[in-house]
Amino acid sequence: MVEPMDQLSENFDSDxxxxxxxxxxxxxxxxxxxxxxxxxxAPRPVRFPFGRPLWRWAAxxxxxxxxxxxxxxxxxxxxxxxxxxxxxxxxxxxxxxLTLRQVQQKVDAQEKPLSDKENxxx
Amino acid sequence: MRVQPFEGAPKVDDSPHQFRQIVERHQARxxxxxxxxxxxxxxAEEVAQDVFLELHRNLRRLESEHHVAAWLxxxxxxRATDALRRRAARADSIAEExxxxxxxxxxxxxxxxxxxxxEQLLLTLPPAQRSxxxxxxxxxxxxxxxxxxxxxxxxxxxxxxxxxIKMLREKAQRTLKEYSRG
Amino acid sequence: MPFRFKFxxxxxxALAVLSGASALSAAxxxxxxxxxxxxxxxxxxxxxxxxxxxxxxxxxDFASHFxxxxxxxxxxxxxxKLNGVYVRTYEFDKPGQYTPxxxxxxxxxxxxxxxxPMVKERTKNGSDDSDVYMKLVNxxxxxxxxxxxxxxxxxxVYIDGPIRPEDLSDISGNFGIPAVGAKAGTKAxxxxxxxxxxxxxx
Numbered sequence: 338m339v340e341p342m343d344q345l346s347e348n349f350d351s352d353x354x355x356x357x358x359x360x361x362x363x364x365x366x367x368x369x370x371x372x373x374x375x376x377x378x379a380p381r382p383v384r385f386p387f388g389r390p391l392w393r394w395a396a397x398x399x400x401x402x403x404x405x406x407x408x409x410x411x412x413x414x415x416x417x418x419x420x421x422x423x424x425x426x427x428x429x430x431x432x433x434x435l436t437l438r439q440v441q442q443k444v445d446a447q448e449k450p451l452s453d454k455e456n457x458x459x
Numbered sequence: 460m461r462v463q464p465f466e467g468a469p470k471v472d473d474s475p476h477q478f479r480q481i482v483e484r485h486q487a488r489x490x491x492x493x494x495x496x497x498x499x500x501x502x503a504e505e506v507a508q509d510v511f512l513e514l515h516r517n518l519r520r521l522e523s524e525h526h527v528a529a530w531l532x533x534x535x536x537x538r539a540t541d542a543l544r545r546r547a548a549r550a551d552s553i554a555e556e557x558x559x560x561x562x563x564x565x566x567x568x569x570x571x572x573x574x575x576x577x578e579q580l581l582l583t584l585p586p587a588q589r590s591x592x593x594x595x596x597x598x599x600x601x602x603x604x605x606x607x608x609x610x611x612x613x614x615x616x617x618x619x620x621x622x623x624i625k626m627l628r629e630k631a632q633r634t635l636k637e638y639s640r641g
Numbered sequence: 642m643p644f645r646f647k648f649x650x651x652x653x654x655a656l657a658v659l660s661g662a663s664a665l666s667a668a669x670x671x672x673x674x675x676x677x678x679x680x681x682x683x684x685x686x687x688x689x690x691x692x693x694x695x696x697x698x699x700x701x702d703f704a705s706h707f708x709x710x711x712x713x714x715x716x717x718x719x720x721x722k723l724n725g726v727y728v729r730t731y732e733f734d735k736p737g738q739y740t741p742x743x744x745x746x747x748x749x750x751x752x753x754x755x756x757x758p759m760v761k762e763r764t765k766n767g768s769d770d771s772d773v774y775m776k777l778v779n780x781x782x783x784x785x786x787x788x789x790x791x792x793x794x795x796x797x798v799y800i801d802g803p804i805r806p807e808d809l810s811d812i813s814g815n816f817g818i819p820a821v822g823a824k825a826g827t828k829a830x831x832x833x834x835x836x837x838x839x840x841x842x843x
Contacts, residue, residue, distance in 0.1 A: 349628055356577035357597040362490040363504055367482045370511045374478065377512060422696075422704035423713070429694040429728045429798075430716050434812040436730075436796040439789045440771045443762055 478518070481527060482511055488528070489535045491597060496539035496589050498574075498582045502546065506538050513538075532598060533608045536590040543586055580627050588623040591616055675750035675799065680743055681729065684795065687738040688731040696726045719812065723802035729795075736792035741767035744790060747797060748772060751786040768792045785809075 489510050494503035513534060514527070521527050574582075581589055594605045602620065606613040685691050696704070701720045708717040720726065731739075744767050751774040760773035767790055776784030785804050788797040 349624075349631065353577055353592075353596045353627075354599070356575045357491075357495070357581075357593065359487040359491040359597060360494065362486040362507065363500070366486050366490065366504065366507070367479060369504075370482050370486075370508050371475065371479055373508055373512050374475070374515050377515065416707075419703065419707035422700055423707040425694055425696060426701065426704045426708065426720055426726070427713070427716055428692070429696060429726045430719065430812055432692065432694070432728045432730055432796065433726070433787070433798045433800065436787050436789050436798050437773075437809060437812060439791070439796070440760055440762075440773060440787060443769070443771050443789075444760060447762070 478515055481514070481518075485528065485531050486511075488598070489531050492532065492535040492590075492593055493539045493542075495578055495581055495593055495597070496536065496586060497543050497546070499546075502542050503539070506542050507535070510535050510538055529608055532594060532600075533610075536594070536609065540586045540590065576631075577627070580630050583630065584623050584626065588619045591619040592623050592627075595620060676727065676729065676797070677746050677750075680746050684729075684731045684739060684743070687733060689734045690732045692728065692730045694726070694728040696720075698724050701726065719804075719808050723800060723804070725799075725801040727799040727801075729797050731795045733793045733795075736768060737766075738793075739767070739790070739795055741770075743767075744770055744788065744795075747788065748774075748786075751776075751799075756784075756786070 486507070490503060490507045493506040493510070494500060497503050497506065510531060514531060517530070518527075521530055581592060584592065590609060591605055591611075594600045594608065595602070600608070602613060602616045605611070606616045609616070681693070685693075701723060705717055705720065708714075733739075751772075755778060756774045756776050758772065758774050760771055762769070762771035764770055769792070770788065770790040772786065772788040774786040775782050776786075781803060782805070783801075783803055785800045786798070789795075
């Protein structure tokens with residue numbers, strides 16, 4: 338039997354929830370995690386993985402530091418440039434407003450009643 | 460988000476007993492997320508164990524049960540997605556795939572849990588959509604909370620949900636039609 | 642040595658060097674406004690002080706990301722749909738530093754069929770001219786050109802994009818400028834107003 342669309346929709350949502358209820362972890366999962374935690378807590382000899390020499394790790398660390406610092410510097414410059422761009426926009430809008438006002442004042446002055454102008458000329 | 464103290468435990472107590480309780484409380488959630496994103500029980504177990512190990516190392520920074528749950532969801536989604544990508548990158552030759560298959564087969568035969576229809580359909584979605592769907596329908600989070608936990612814009616979360624539901628629905632309807640015809 | 646205050650070209654180049662981001666590298670390839678470049682250069686040479694601001698779509702987008710103060714909200718809203726804002730202001734030590742022909746050369750770009758003149762004030766030597774042109778496409782305003790000439794000052798603005806009448810009211814009534822229709826001040830008031838605009842004060 339094919340269900341009508343809206344019922345399908347309603348059931349679909351509840352189907353999703355039903356079928357996505359958390360499933361149990363495999364048997365003994367917690368034991369295996371605790372075993373790893375215990376191993377993790379045990380003191381380890383200081384050594385570098387894969388037997389790589391120290392200088393290579395120092396080079397990697399330096400590269401990471403340069404990349405991170407470079408990224409931070411880039412962000413700082415972006416922020417400075419962004420602030421300057423913002424100021425440009427605001428300045429442009431201010432000047433636009435000023436120019437419009439100047440034009441409006443001239444238009445208003447032109448539209449003064451003729452009688453006013455006649456009085457002024459006397 | 461209201462910060463609640465751990466039930467009967469000091470904030471920074473990472474004693475084995477306390478930590479085991481945390482694992483048992485959250486193992487289903489973490490394993491389910493890992494399994495439903497990776498689609499592989501072996502990889503899911505590995506990912507889930509890694510997540511709890513990482514939790515143990517970071518436990519002192521977390522302030523409450525709620526914080527732990529949110530942390531676990533977020534990290535489980537990320538680690539599972541990473542694992543999925545690593546597998547995709549690794550399996551670039553037939554020989555490798557065959558070897559992987561052979562290595563997994565004995566364990567898979569023993570332990571593979573049957574995936575239900577929705578879990579199977581979920582695997583057809585891109586990883587980002589899977590994460591969002593799981594947080595919505597498995598974890599019952601609102602889109603705003605999903606956005607916070609995954610550090611994703613809210614609009615992106617909604618878009619993922621919309622697309623994923625649409626795709627799943629279409630596929631589900633196709634299946635229904637096939638069943639009806641059958 | 643006359644004080645020069647030129648923004649557009651060195652600013653764009655500096656941004657491109659500093660950041661290298663795609664939005665900023667596009668600043669080095671900014672769309673040019675339809676002002677005749679030779680006239681601009683001549684006016685700049687004669688001016689004691691000038692300001693040129695050129696903001697195309699990419700620059701407006703980039704700037705918008707940094708306009709997050711409460712005070713910026715109005716400006717951000719106005720520029721959100723614009724394709725470009727181009728502003729030129731020139732101040733001269735004495736009158737007669739530009740000719741009516743210079744003004745005609747600037748206006749010419751806005752005298753095609755799609756542009757409609759809204760204000761057209763002409764004086765004998767051009768030293769008190771005003772122009773407002775609107776670009777209408779399917780009945781919608783898609784651009785605006787404003788020119789105001791005074792004996793020792795020349796300003797013109799080209800806004801590319803949809804601009805609404807209420808935006809104009811906002812522009813002229815905000816960012817430190819009293820609204821259109823306010824009483825004309827004295828010369829001292831005008832000078833003070835201009836210096837506030839430059840300083841960015843309310």
